[in-house]
Amino acid sequence: MKIQSKITLLFLLLSGAILLLLNITIFYLVYKFGFDDFFKRLEARVNISAEVNVFPSSKSRAYQEVRNKYLEKLEAEKAYIFDIDTINRVHIPGHIDVKSDFIGRILRDGNARHKVENTFYAGKVFAKNDKKYIVIVSAADPSGFDELKILQRTLIYGFLVAMVLVYFVGKIFSFYTFQPIRRIISNVKSITANNLHFRLDELSGKDEVTELSYTFNDMLDRLETAFETQNNFVSNASHELRTPLTVISSEAELALNKLDVTPQQREIFKTIYAESEKLNQILSSLLSLAQSGFDGEKQRWESIRIDELVIIASESVKKIKPNSNIQIDFANMPADERLLYVKGNNNLLRLAITNIISNACKYSDNLMVKVSIKVENNKVIISVVDQGIGIPQTELQHIFEPFFRASNTHDYEGHGVGLPLTLNIIRLHKGTIGIRSEVGSGTEIKVFLPVEV
Missing domain, CATH: 3.30.565.10 (Histidine kinase-like ATPase, C-terminal domain)
Incomplete structure (x- = not known):
């Protein structure tokens, strides 16, 4: 996988993680705020129910009228009032579905909140004439759940659309980010043994791409020097090295053809002649090896x-x-x-x-x-x-x-x-x-x- 594709993928994953975290945070805050607001509405109704039913007075009728006139009637709204006996027990009729642990929290803390699926409960302890009462109001909040479902779908679809946009933005971003690198690669590919004098364009700035361009140019300087040295050696070695070898070989051959050479001298000249021929073969192989390292542009194809x-x-x-x-x-x-x-x-x-x-x-x-x-x-x-x-x-x-x-x-x-x-x-x-x-x-x-x- 190319680095450009890796950066696009990494950009997509990081953006996806950030968007996912943001969506979860938004959903949680809306969920918490919506339910907290609904519980506050129930608690207001608990206080009004207590004023009307536990502490009846001349204002009770006014409270009832205010409630009926200005407070929204919640769906499946119900109010319960339970007496608390002297040993702190609460008698709950069998037809009323209120959890005992919820009653226990109200007795312990003075007030409590409870939720079962889409039904919300708010309860509070009130005291009157040395007698205690528990007032509980329950109601359903279908509109709140519908709003959360709408929000959930919106966040999911928004997340998917955002990921598609992020992917294309990431591709565009990585494309333009690596454009100088692609230009360098293209220029380097065009440089061969025959045009080592070419150099990459010197970029302005002090970023890594500029540093890479300078590094390539410095490397090309060294390569050009090394190639010129090799070319000079290949061009001159044949003449400079073959000439003395030819002289040595010829002199040894002439000496072998003389009649007045002793057997011991003849063996010496044979050795000189054989070793000079071997050295000549090694030299020819080395020159061929050096020449074969070129790029083929100067050979006849x-x-x-x-x-x-x-x-x-x-x-x-x-x-x-x-x-x-x-x-x-x-x-x-x-x-x-x-x-x-x-x-x-x-x-x-x-x-x-x-x-x-x-x-x-x-x-x-x-x-x-x-x-x-x-x-x-x-x-x-x-x-x-x-x-x-x-x-x-x-x-x-x-x-x-x-x-x-x-x-x-x-x-x-x-x-x-x-x-x-x-x-x-x-x-x-x-x-x-x-x-x-x-x-x-x-x-x-x-x-x-x-x-x-």
């Missing part, structure tokens, strides 16, 4: 038919190793010849395939090496299977590192640059390499190259 390339690579190996035993299997070739073409540099790809086949022949002591070609998922797959010494499992992850050689290859000549060079070439062609090996049984290397579109 063309359509290459893979089966023909494999045949040429096999013939090259046979010229170098006449005793090699290579079998090319065309059984799985696709019927459509167009699927055998890839886009790349012919010399580099031939070098990569030659390295793989040559290694297979070398480390299998010229036993059968099987090369096959097939096409799957729009990729050409070249498989090279040998019956050689294999590679220890613990060392497989290191075989593409320059100068690394497996622990069981001491009896074979090599410099540890062939497979790293091959990997660089295959990556340059947007391909991949897979390897499977077992010590004593052999190794299989598969090269995957994209079919030319």
